[in-house]
Amino acid sequence: MGEFGTREDGLELWPVYDSVFADYPDIDSWLAAVWDKHRVRSGFRLARSYSDDVLTGFAYGYTGTNGQWWTDNVRDVMEPDVAARWLGGHFELVSIGVTQGVRGQGVGRRLMRTLCSGLPHERQLLMTTADPADPARRLYESEGWRVLSAGVSDATVTMGRFGHATDEE
Numbered sequence: 001m002g003e004f005g006t007r008e009d010g011l012e013l014w015p016v017y018d019s020v021f022a023d024y025p026d027i028d029s030w031l032a033a034v035w036d037k038h039r040v041r042s043g044f045r046l047a048r049s050y051s052d053d054v055l056t057g058f059a060y061g062y063t064g065t066n067g068q069w070w071t072d073n074v075r076d077v078m079e080p081d082v083a084a085r086w087l088g089g090h091f092e093l094v095s096i097g098v099t100q101g102v103r104g105q106g107v108g109r110r111l112m113r114t115l116c117s118g119l120p121h122e123r124q125l126l127m128t129t130a131d132p133a134d135p136a137r138r139l140y141e142s143e144g145w146r147v148l149s150a151g152v153s154d155a156t157v158t159m160g161r162f163g164h165a166t167d168e169e
Contacts (some may be wrong), residue, residue: 004040005038005039007035010036016056018030021097025153031049038060039063041063042123043062044062045062046058047110049111050108056099057117058097060095061092062091063090064091066088071092074149077151077158078158090121090160091119091127092126093116104135109139112139113118113143115149122163123162124162125158127151127156128156130151144164145159145161146160
């Protein structure tokens, strides 16, 4: 894991990202709107998984700070005391994407553990579906994440965990 991501990393991640999330019409719009902004943020980390030299999953995040879109918008939906305790200087787990063919095989869990291992941050945050039956949500809960508030968009929640839970295993 390097200090910053590269444009080439984004080009490699795009097919997996698009197959999982399909929320941008093309690679150029995703690179401009998301990747090129995120990859240069402080504390950026990227983990990848491969099968036979083919990318099957990725996870990335960075240090969340006041003034960033996600942190500021989460602050708007969190109770003020929760926001004061959790937001700013946290590690923001931005995205975990795993291809359909390897889901359910522990790839997402390994990516998250790799990404979060050895983090200096006391707090880790992410946003995910509000559906407690969703496999991603169940994964996060099994790794010690707890719902802190509603999420920024409909049917989402913000989850967090303290400490270095992944370093103790």
